[in-house]
Amino acid sequence: xxxxxxxxxxxxxxxxxxxxxxxxxxxxxxxxxxxxxxxxxxxxxxxxxxxxxxxxxxxxxxxxxxxxxxxxxxxxxxxxxxxxxxxxxxxxxxxxxxxxxxxxxxxxxxxxxxxxxxxxxxxxxxxxxxxxxxxxxxxxxxxxxxxxxxxxxxxxxxxxxxxxxxxxxxxxxxxxxxxxxxxxxxxxxxxxxxxxxxxxxxxxxxxxxxxxxxxxxxxxxxxxxxxxxxxxxxxxxxxxxxxxxxxxxxxxxxxxxxxxxxxxxxxxxxxxxxxxxxxxxxxxxxxxxxxxxxxxxxxxxxxxxxxxxxxxxxxxxxxxxxxxxxxxxxxxxxxxxxxxxxxxxxx
Amino acid sequence: xxxxxxxxxxxxxxxxxxxxxxxxxxxxxxxxxxxxxxxxxxxxxxxxxxxxxxxxxxxxxxxxxxxxxxxxxxxxxxxxxxxxxxxxxxxxxxxxxxxxxxxxxxxxxxxxxxxxxxxxxxxxxxxxxxxxxxxxxxxxxxxxxxxxxxxxxxxxxxxxxxxxxxxxxxxxxxxxxxxxxxxxxxxxxxxxxxxxxxxxxxxxxxxxxxxxxxxxxxxxxxxxxxxxxxxxxxxxxxxxxxxxxxxxxxxxxxxxxxxxxxxxxxxxxxxxxxxxxxxxxxxxxxxxxxxxxxx
Numbered sequence: 244x245x246x247x248x249x250x251x252x253x254x255x256x257x258x259x260x261x262x263x264x265x266x267x268x269x270x271x272x273x274x275x276x277x278x279x280x281x282x283x284x285x286x287x288x289x290x291x292x293x294x295x296x297x298x299x300x301x302x303x304x305x306x307x308x309x310x311x312x313x314x315x316x317x318x319x320x321x322x323x324x325x326x327x328x329x330x331x332x333x334x335x336x337x338x339x340x341x342x343x344x345x346x347x348x349x350x351x352x353x354x355x356x357x358x359x360x361x362x363x364x365x366x367x368x369x370x371x372x373x374x375x376x377x378x379x380x381x382x383x384x385x386x387x388x389x390x391x392x393x394x395x396x397x398x399x400x401x402x403x404x405x406x407x408x409x410x411x412x413x414x415x416x417x418x419x420x421x422x423x424x425x426x427x428x429x430x431x432x433x434x435x436x437x438x439x440x441x442x443x444x445x446x447x448x449x450x451x452x453x454x455x456x457x458x459x460x461x462x463x464x465x466x467x468x469x470x471x472x473x474x475x476x477x478x479x480x481x482x483x484x485x486x487x488x489x490x491x492x493x494x495x496x497x498x499x500x501x502x503x504x505x506x507x508x509x510x511x512x513x514x515x516x517x518x519x520x521x522x523x524x525x526x527x528x529x530x531x532x533x534x535x536x537x538x539x540x541x542x543x544x545x546x547x548x549x550x551x552x553x554x555x556x557x558x559x560x561x562x563x564x565x566x567x568x569x570x571x572x573x574x575x576x577x578x579x580x581x582x583x584x585x586x587x588x589x590x
Numbered sequence: 591x592x593x594x595x596x597x598x599x600x601x602x603x604x605x606x607x608x609x610x611x612x613x614x615x616x617x618x619x620x621x622x623x624x625x626x627x628x629x630x631x632x633x634x635x636x637x638x639x640x641x642x643x644x645x646x647x648x649x650x651x652x653x654x655x656x657x658x659x660x661x662x663x664x665x666x667x668x669x670x671x672x673x674x675x676x677x678x679x680x681x682x683x684x685x686x687x688x689x690x691x692x693x694x695x696x697x698x699x700x701x702x703x704x705x706x707x708x709x710x711x712x713x714x715x716x717x718x719x720x721x722x723x724x725x726x727x728x729x730x731x732x733x734x735x736x737x738x739x740x741x742x743x744x745x746x747x748x749x750x751x752x753x754x755x756x757x758x759x760x761x762x763x764x765x766x767x768x769x770x771x772x773x774x775x776x777x778x779x780x781x782x783x784x785x786x787x788x789x790x791x792x793x794x795x796x797x798x799x800x801x802x803x804x805x806x807x808x809x810x811x812x813x814x815x816x817x818x819x820x821x822x823x824x825x826x827x828x829x830x831x832x833x834x835x836x837x838x839x840x841x842x843x844x845x846x847x848x849x850x851x852x853x854x855x856x857x858x859x860x861x862x863x864x865x866x867x868x869x870x871x872x873x874x875x876x877x878x879x880x881x882x883x884x885x
Contacts, residue, residue: 298683349866352873356626356682357828360820361869363628367817368862375855484813488690495687528698535691539684540676 256412263404272400274517276472279407280465282509285493286414286502287461290421291454292491293499296434297355300487301362304369305339305459307481309466311373312338314386314476324389329406332467339463340456347455351448363487370482385477388470403472410468411506414461418502421457430454434500488535489516496538498545507546594850597729600722601850602843604735607742608804610838612797612815613822614749614831615790621766621829622786625674625685631816632693632700633791637663637798638807639700642711652713652799653741659799660792667791671784693812700809708811711802738800745796746835749789753831762786766829818858821865827878836876 259279263272284306292298312335313328322328350361373380380386394402421427429450432440441447470476489512497508515534519527542549616630627633637659644655670692677684710716715733722729753759764772765782773779801807801815822841826833841861849857868875 298686300686349869353824353869354874356624357824357873357875359683359686360626360824360828361865364817364821364824364862364865367813368859368866371859371862375859488687488694491687525702526698528694528701530698532691532694532698535694536673536688539688539691540673543677543679543684 259408263401267397269397269400272404274514276400276404276407277517278510278513279411280469281513282506283411283414284462284465285490285505285509286418287458288490289494289499289505290418291458294427294430295451295454298359299362300359300491301366302462302490303483303486304366305343305462306466306486307369308339308342309335309463310470310476310481311380313467313470314388317388322389324391328471332464335467336460336464340460343456343459347452351451370478373478373482383478385475387475390474406468410464422502492535495545498547501547504545504547593725595847598847598850599843602846603839604739606839606842607739608800609822609842610835611742611745611793611800613819613834613838615793616819617823617829617831617834619787619790622762623783624681626682627689628686628816629689629693630794630819631812632696633794634798634801634815635807635809635812636696637795638802641799641802642709645711652711652803656796656799659795663795664788664792667788668784671787697809697812706808708806708808710806716803734803738803741800821862824875825865825868827875830877833875833877
């Protein structure tokens with residue numbers, strides 16, 4: 244089983260690497276670039292939201308910070324267009340992460356539902372600052388990045404595609420490590436019951452803030468790559484509220500708190516999003532909103548958890564039929580219990 | 591300088607009343623239903639456009655038009671409450687996304703119908719103003735601010751009577767304090783929730799009219815509005831009506847003073863800096879209740 248899984252993952256990776264060679268069309272590689280970009284971001288977002296249960300609807304702020312950081316670095320050091328710019332992407336991500344430390348410390352002091360509201364408010368603060376700190380951000384005129392003219396034509400998208408693929412692999416590695424470490428176990432304990440986790444010796448505050456910073460780092464790097472790809476940053480495009488919702492929608496659709504779920508959500512939704520945006524510009528918002536509602540009401544737990552649940556039920560029922568001869572009573576599948584627990588009375 | 595500060599206080603109290611009207615629905619709905627209605631901004635803009643249509647095509651006075659728009663929006667609120675019926679798990683988290691979806695649909699439809707041009711509500715009191723005596727520099731105050739402030743006072747007083755002096759208000763406060771216990775003593779919490787959401791959205795209609803009469807708007811204005819309203823209800827303490835009132839007035843006063851003595855661009859930033867400060871000092875907001883042990 245493990246061999247099977249590993250070879251499947253390798254095949255997926257090989258496909259991802261070969262993709263732009265198989266489909267060299269510029270439009271398709273651009274869509275692939277955006278899809279992997281979102282997959283990387285939603286994986287980073289999931290480290291905070293999926294594992295700790297603190298829902299952030301303000302991560303577009305770190306996306307914008309990463310984008311602006313790269314633009315400013317390139318401007319101040321007079322960086323020439325080329326592959327070297329990609330080496331600065333982690334620096335831009337670090338800038339976003341460093342800013343996320345005090346922000347996360349303040350935002351994570353509050354209750355879960357207030358946290359959602361705070362993240363939204365902080366996102367708007369970041370956008371306002373980018374409009375108003377004209378000395379640094381150039382206001383609504385925006386900033387230009389070096390433009391790699393040498394990569395003309397169909398080749399243009401390829402360096403960006405591979406850069407974002409590396410970022411995605413990094414994000415998955417971080418997410419996997421967190422999920423399988425003691426630290427990640429602490430995060431999951433915070434999601435289930437924060438007070439009890441603290442009582443059991445989890446350093447809840449440090450854990451929460453560090454998860455916040457880790458996710459800001461990944462989203463910030465994604466923002467930097469995006470800025471280099473687009474070639475200019477403006478307050479309205481770098482800080483886009485629809486970005487926040489896109490992340491949440493992808494996380495929800497795939498299944499939060501899993502590693503593959505958010506990626507699956509991004510792979511399904513981002514191509515659809517690009518398709519809608521280019522073909523139904525007028526109805527785009529209405530369709531997107533309707534889709535959001537449909538996903539939330541029909542699949543509130545996401546695709547992967549729902550499938551896992553079905554699979555567990557199916558296996559349990561098969562075992563039950565096998566064991567009926569022995570007249571043993573098989574306990575009900577596990578997930579019923581957890582459903583009851585979270586629905587419990589809030590006194 | 592002193593005069594500018596007084597001007598800022600007057601303007602801040604008047605606009606603060608309008609914001610109190612808009613945020614009261616939001617905080618009330620949160621208190622009863624445990625949903626964060628991020629669609630409130632879009633609903634306010636929808637209310638403003640409804641007033642706009644009535645005034646443009648039926649030449650109805652804005653305040654009379656409320657007699658039509660508020661019941662319509664009450665119905666919209668009831669409809670939205672049906673969407674929430676099946677959601678039992680992760681209510682707060684899902685509510686943000688669901689109401690955002692509703693907001694996107696409203697925004698998309700408004701964009702299609704009215705295009706992205708900004709419009710303003712028209713009436714004689716929107717374009718006329720009174721010069722306040724006693725200021726060395728002339729200080730004109732629009733009648734629209736005064737009238738909309740009076741509207742806010744009347745509606746908020748009515749809301750107060752409804753919540754604290756009627757039987758329905760008792761059920762509402764009981765549902766707010768403890769949903770399960772309210773159900774146990776025979777309150778139909780689902781019905782109370784639906785009516786509360788209806789009231790919240792009807793208040794958004796009135797708030798939308800007041801907003802549209804004082805500020806030019808388009809479908810995109812909802813983002814700016816909702817971020818301010820969310821900041822206000824967090825500042826006041828989520829679920830607290832009086833907290834929302836105090837927060838609206840104090841934040842708008844501070845914003846207006848900043849705009850007059852410093853720079854209008856920075857005024858909103860000051861508003862959010864205050865929010866961060868209060869969170870550091872008092873995470874539950876001005877009048878909010880501290881978190882209890884969740885189980």
